[in-house]
Amino acid sequence: MIQNVSIIGLGKLGASMLAGMASRGLNVIGVDVNQHAVDAVNAGREPVQETQLGEFIARHKERIRATLSTEEAVLGSDISFVIVPTPSDERGAFSLQYARYAFKSLGQALRKKNAYHVIVLTSTVLPGATRHGLLPILEQESGKKCGLDFGLCYNPEFIALGSVIRDFLNPDFYLLGQFDQRSGDALEQIHHRVSQNNAPVRRMTLENAEIAKIAVNSFVTMKISFANMLAEFCEKIPGGNVDVVSDALGMDKRIGRKYLTGGFGFGGPCFPRDNVAMNFMGGQLGVDSRLLACNDDYNRGLSRRYVEKLQPHFPKGANVAVLGLAYKPLSHVIEESPGVYLCRALSEAGYRVVGHDALAAPYAETALKMHALVTSSLDEALKDADVVLITTTDKPYLTLTADHLLRGRGQITVVDFWRALTDLARDPRIRYIPIGLATATQADEKLKNLWQG
Ligand SMILES: NC(=O)c1ccc[n+]([C@@H]2O[C@H](COP(=O)([O-])OP(=O)(O)OC[C@H]3O[C@@H](n4cnc5c(N)ncnc54)[C@H](O)[C@@H]3O)[C@@H](O)[C@H]2O)c1
Incomplete structure (x- = not known):
């Protein structure tokens, strides 16, 4: 059973995942390129502002440490979650600039590791990005083969700022994109361990998970816009009340x-x-x-x-x-x-x-x-x-x-x-x-x- 995990990127989502996983008994090593974030976590403090984050990190300090070294994190864990920024670019797509850099370090660390290791991308990306944009970097830098020497998954989270830890521990479901069965099995194990609400897991290909993630958010926004349009209809109907209609x-x-x-x-x-x-x-x-x-x-x-x-x-x-x-x-x-x-x-x-x-x-x-x-x-x-x-x-x-x-x-x-x-x-x-x-x-x-x- 996997006991040691690492988190690459200690921002709003990554730091909350680190705290949430530690609260469920896992040993977690956090990595960030920002020394302040690493120092804060090692001092038992939150690196960013988020509800309950400081409290969780302080309470589960004995199972948490942070470092600037991706290699140290990979060698000290069996599975690494990558939660670095994927900012929108001028086309409206998600840039892989930070993810590529993180995957390069991960590939170099994998080269030095003899045991099997799973890499999990949690940052939001578009279809094809994990397989075609990032996987080749891992294979090239490590000199190893995905599906054989290491595993790869895409596993985005559905959380809202202000309740990230609660949402992470109690999701409606886990969306699990897997390169192969073995990678997915390892990740599913973590989900069962972390989930407080016994959330179901939906396993699929990397690409199906990539499209599902953005489809969920896009669909929710359509509901919001529909409700806003309905509000305007109700303003123009005698006795109209959008709450009654909704x-x-x-x-x-x-x-x-x-x-x-x-x-x-x-x-x-x-x-x-x-x-x-x-x-x-x-x-x-x-x-x-x-x-x-x-x-x-x-x-x-x-x-x-x-x-x-x-x-x-x-x-x-x-x-x-x-x-x-x-x-x-x-x-x-x-x-x-x-x-x-x-x-x-x-x-x-x-x-x-x-x-x-x-x-x-x-x-x-x-x-x-x-x-x-x-x-x-x-x-x-x-x-x-x-x-x-x-x-x-x-x-x-x-x-x-x-x-x-x-x-x-x-x-x-x-x-x-x-x-x-x-x-x-x-x-x-x-x-x-x-x-x-x-x-x-x-x-x-x-x-x-x-x-x-
Ligand atoms: N915040 C949210 O509400 C939310 C929700 C769902 C998905 N996401 C996705 O999660 C990803 C991260 O979002 P966030 O809000 O946590 O970002 P953030 O900017 O708060 O944090 C990112 C962290 O990654 C670190 N980092 C950058 N490059 C690194 C590297 N090579 N190695 C180690 N650390 C590195 C940064 O220093 C920073 O601390 C994005 O893809 C975002 O779309 C965020």
């Missing part, structure tokens, strides 16, 4: 309720880029993947669309506060964040914008330099606001009252993307615009015109 849709087992809460677009480090990359792959393979292109286009267009809706009601120069700059609640990550895009679109339309986020403000400041003032103080964000747009369900926003929003002024407009403050609708001093709920005037007229006479 709850009904969710009852259908073919659909399910998850990711169907219409409100605002998807963002973050994985969803948008996986969708774009799958579309790139479609283009390369001659597949009609317009569905994916359209999804991306629709999602990126949402901010502009909301600004267009506001424009008739507010003159240029009005003060607009955008509450929520991270791509989801309780996060500091602003990558591809709809809140940040909304600030930019508002500023380009001539509004004076203040963005608020308790956690993400320091990161958003640079991204919005030319477009908005950014603050982590809610009072400051609301001070002069004529319009308040609430883009996430972060806790401080859920308890906002009319008085808090008005601050002595006579009138204010609130656009509530997630329908979290519906009580505000009863206050005559507030023009409350919930996304996904009908407003009487809009709704009736259009339908009457369509059907009467």
